Amino acid sequence: MSRVETGLKRWGRFLVGLPPYGWLVLFFLVPFLIVVKISLSETQVGIPPYLPLLTWTEEAGVQLRLNWANFAMLLSDGLYAFAYVNSLRLAAIATACCLALGYPMAYAIARAPLHLRNPLLMLVALPFWTSFLIRVYAWIGILKTEGLLNTLLLWLGVISEPLQILETDLAVLIGMTYSYLPFMVLPLYATLEKMDLSLLEAAADLGCRPLKAFLAVTLPLSMPGVLAGSLLVFVPAVGEFVIPDLLGGPDTLMIGKVLWAEFFDNRDWPVASAVAVAMLVVLVVPLMAFRHIQNRNEGG
């Protein structure tokens, strides 16, 4: 290959890479850096409601003033730590519930007759065609004291007094599990569907009963789907605002709600930004460490 062609190839590769990287830089990295900048500034009453980082005065020239107090407050005020831990806890339980419900669903769809698979997948994705807000509102109608669920249970005689589900963590968990279930089912389906079924025959042939074959072959081979689905549920669930706001009670403290309160109720942009940056660190650092370990295992 001539040098010109190699050069062209390199240019071609660069041009293909430009839109995705450009998009990420423009709409992810730059906004994130702005948020980081705001998180290090001080509040003021005015527009914008924070002071600039860089100031210029005659005598001192350009001055950079970093205000770490916002982050210090996150550490010192127990409220924030509690909100983070509670968010992680609820998101983890919701992820586990999605996995417990989603795995059998994905498995059943992947093993269903070919002509049924697409209709079944459509049913999984169908809720997306209705507004997310409306679907969460609908759960209020189901879960409230005089709602559908309590009416049904009272009528059946299972309970004698209506259950207080709405405005509890349980309602938030139900809402999150319901809303994020498709994000678990779809990647799981993708890995289970492409699995070579002759592997299960091989396992049976070598003396493995069906349940053991599932544990020894299907489950380990579906781990990429389990991980992908869990991340797709866990990450947005941690920062969830709408579901705890609508279904949770005043005690349901999640970091998304705290962020909203700082931003809109207190108009404290720097603290709100610090909360957002800290959330990213809490989520991204463990994820990156995890990916690193995973890559190393695959390489070895």
Add this chain to the structure above:
Amino acid sequence: MAQDNPQRKVFAPWNDAAATPMIRIEGVTKRFGDFTAVDNVSLDIHKGEFFSLLGASGCGKTTLLRMLAGFETPTEGRIFIDGADVSLVPPYERPVNMMFQSYALFPHMSVEQNVGFGLRQDGLAKAVIKDKVAALLDLVQMSQFAGRKPHQLSGGQRQRVALARSLAKEPKVLLLDEPLGALDKKLREKTQLELVNIQDRVGITFVMVTHDQDEAMTMSSRIGIMNAGAITQVGTPVEIYEYPTSRYVADFIGAANMFDATVKTCADGRLVAACPELRHDLVVQHEGTLAAGSPVTIIVRPEKMVVQREKPADGMDWASGTIADIAYLGDVSTYHIRLASGHVVQVLQTNLRHTGEQKLTWEDEVFLVWHPANALALTR
């Protein structure tokens, strides 16, 4: 002479009426909806045999193998393995292992773990498993790859691991589904002999499904030819090739030149038939009797004919025509000879002499000559 050697033992348990077969298939039929994949097959396979099920794709050979493995249950009929009725026994309880066409190696396990998988299911001690796996990897010459994952192996190496894994539990019967199908030609030929050697050493009964007749001929003690769900003929490679019992088998195994004829006389091992196509009579050595007037097909293999310019002596069978094509393959040449009827006959000649000069060439008028002992008459 080989025949006089008292050490020479003939392996032919199928001729021993008293022997209990390792596998007995009794009137087995398998239907999928309206489609009959296997149609009333009965077959005995004996201990230590290398039995091949040979047929075109869709003939039911794989379905029959899967019924032996337990992945399919017969719609009708029964299957016995070593005397026990296993027709409804699930695969994980059968004394049978299978080597899959795709190898079906577990991608998340190393070579060692793959080979030891079946042994772990039996709950053997770790040390025992380790020793057995090491011995198996040694048998298939894969010891140095024990720690690799399947995706780090070549096709031939995967094939060896699959073989080792299926042999690990020392099954009574090993089933092989197109075991060499994914290998290239050179490697396949080498592996054919290796597989036969390994079978010889482990002494396990092998049942192989293949669509490759060379493979079946090279490796098998006996071959079962399948067509449209039924077994058409069972026999040793020599029997199948030299004495096919049907036109289908004659045509399927090797090449066959066929002449339709009508019996004139048939007595004392000599059959004379009128062949309208050749406009003269053909003589065939034939045991048994056929009534005059019965239609027969006379079959002559290409290598059993000679091409010559001279008209043959009396007592030989012949046909005449012109050379339409010569396929020179180095060791042999195939002559395609067009008869007066338009029928093209194939003749295979060994290129015995080291010469660039060809005695015969296109459009030459030639005679095809064969001895009556080398032809076969089949009733139509």
